[in-house]
Every structure is written in structure tokens, then in C-alpha cells.
Amino acid sequence: MSWAAHxxxxxxxxxxxxxxxxFVPLLIGSYAPDLMTKWFVYGxxxxxxxxxxxxxxxxHRGWPGFGFTHSLTFGLLIGLVIWKGFGSKLWAxxxxxGHWAHALTDTGDTxxxxxxxxxxxxxxxxxxxxxxxxxxxKDAAAYFSGLGSMWDAVWIVYGFYSWRxxxxxxxxxxxxxxxxxxxxxxRWVPRGALLTLYRAAFxxxxxxxxxxxxxxxxxxxxxxxxxxxxxxxAPAEHP
Amino acid sequence: xxxxxxxxxxVPTRSDWRVFAxxxxxxxxxxxxxxxxxxxxxxxVVGMAYLVVAAWLVPRTIRRMRR
Numbered sequence: 001m002s003w004a005a006h007x008x009x010x011x012x013x014x015x016x017x018x019x020x021x022x023f024v025p026l027l028i029g030s031y032a033p034d035l036m037t038k039w040f041v042y043g044x045x046x047x048x049x050x051x052x053x054x055x056x057x058x059x060h061r062g063w064p065g066f067g068f069t070h071s072l073t074f075g076l077l078i079g080l081v082i083w084k085g086f087g088s089k090l091w092a093x094x095x096x097x098g099h100w101a102h103a104l105t106d107t108g109d110t111x112x113x114x115x116x117x118x119x120x121x122x123x124x125x126x127x128x129x130x131x132x133x134x135x136x137x138k139d140a141a142a143y144f145s146g147l148g149s150m151w152d153a154v155w156i157v158y159g160f161y162s163w164r165x166x167x168x169x170x171x172x173x174x175x176x177x178x179x180x181x182x183x184x185x186x187r188w189v190p191r192g193a194l195l196t197l198y199r200a201a202f203x204x205x206x207x208x209x210x211x212x213x214x215x216x217x218x219x220x221x222x223x224x225x226x227x228x229x230x231x232x233x234a235p236a237e238h239p
Numbered sequence: 240x241x242x243x244x245x246x247x248x249x250v251p252t253r254s255d256w257r258v259f260a261x262x263x264x265x266x267x268x269x270x271x272x273x274x275x276x277x278x279x280x281x282x283x284v285v286g287m288a289y290l291v292v293a294a295w296l297v298p299r300t301i302r303r304m305r306r
Contacts, residue, residue, distance in 0.1 A: 007283070031283070136281070137277070163251065163255075164249065167255060168258075192295050192299065193291055193295050193296075195295075196290055196291050196294050196295040197287060197290075197291060199262070199290070199294075200286065200287040200290045200291070201283070201287075203262060203265070203266060203269075203286070203290050203294075204283055204286035204287065204290070206266070207266040207269045207270055207273070207286070208273065208280045208286065210266075210270050211269070211270040211273035211274055211280050212273075212280060214270065214274050215273070215274050215277055215280075218274075219274060
């Protein structure tokens, strides 16, 4: 699982694809695999009840479970629904690119993803520990102590290298022109607010990467372990 | 020679830097709040709403008040 890469990858794709993609579905695709599952992985409190998966990794990435949401086939299926059901090839292609980036990035941890579902084989590189089952805060501590956070840092650096993508000129000439969504929303929301919203995922991914790093290493003193599969002080899940 | 090389590099304008500084200030506040109240960091919706307020609504309100 990644904490900031899914916020930043869409800007990298945007830099290379320009008018060939629409940013909103690209970002939705990048978030989509976790939208339905993350709250149940970490658990939520509803009054006296705690709703949480009994086996978070199985629920999040496995089968039986919702692991199919992290497969290339699921991304393609939703893309086809967008294309044929809503008639937008641009949104469909953009969604698939964002979704596939998420599914492929999550193969970096020790659980990995069932990329070719219904084949339930987990593709996993084991570069960083999957610790979602330990709860949100322990997971944050583990993630920001291992190679996962370095992978996020790569996307942050690449994001700054692609700085033109978040300028107002780029927003006006590419983002706004590529997708009718922006002129449509612009009927009610001023251009300045839309430009800020366009930049928001970049801001959110970068800022919270810094904040969680400070939280993990300055406030709580969790040790860094940048070895393959680390941090080894965290209990890593496997498929 | 050096000037010709510099002219080929895509460098941000002064206006770009000014915008960037504004976002950095917003990020610094966000990070401080997030480190103190870690729940603040968990929601992308909260992050986006914060940015719209800090980087668009507040500067816009200040600009209007100055006029």
C-alpha cells in the first residue's frame, strides 16, 4: 500500500499525456481501488460498534475479499463501463491509466495485488512491509520507515521536476481544454477555486508525506529500516 | 555561453515563485496542524478543503478587503 504515490502519479502521467487524458478521472482511477476498502481495513467506530475486517490484508487485497479492486482487469472493466455506459472514451482511458498505476504501485509491498484477477496469484515485489492489519497509525509508522516512503519521495521529486503541470498556464491551456467537466463546474465555481482544487492532490500528497515523516521520526522516534522488505520491526503480512 | 545555457533551462518566473511561496506557507501550516492533530492528515477531502480555504479563499478575501 502507498500513502502519497497515488496522489502524485496522476501529475506525472499528465506531464507526458497532456490533452490525451482528463485529469479528474485519472485521479479518481488512482484513488479508486482503496475508496471502497480502506475504511474497513483500518476499522471505524460507529457508536459502541467497531467495524473492521477480521483479516484486513485478505479483505483489502485477497480473494475472497475486495482484492479484485486492485486488478488490471477490474480497472479495464470499469473503463469499459465508463466508455460504453457514459459515452466518454477520454474518461475511460484516463480512469484506466490512473487505476493501473495504483494496482501496479501496490505490487511493491509484501502482499501485492492480484493483477490478473480472476487468476488469484499475487504479484508482489516485497520492497516494503504491508502492515495495514496493525491499524492506521502503526501502518503509517511502518510505511514511513521503509522503502515505500522512498518510492513516494521519487514521485514527489518527479512532481517538482514536472512543475509546469501545476502552473495556471498549463491548467488553462491543457487541463481546462481537455475535459468538458471543468467548463461545466466553472459555471458555479470560480476559476481560482478550480485551479486550487486541480493542484490539491499534489499539495496533499507532498504535505502529508512530510507531516507523516516528522510524526514517525521526530515525534515518535520509529527507526528507519530501508532494507528490502522493511521495516523488519513491523509485522509484515504476506499473501 | 552560460547565459545561453540558462535561457534553455525551463525556469519558473517570479510570479510562479510567488504562487509557490504561498502554497509552501499553506503547506507549513497544514504540516504543523497535522503533526499535532494527526487525524487532520487522514482525509483527502479535509486536505482539499483546507487548501481551497488557505490558498484561494483567504487570499481572495484579503484582496477584496484591501480594495
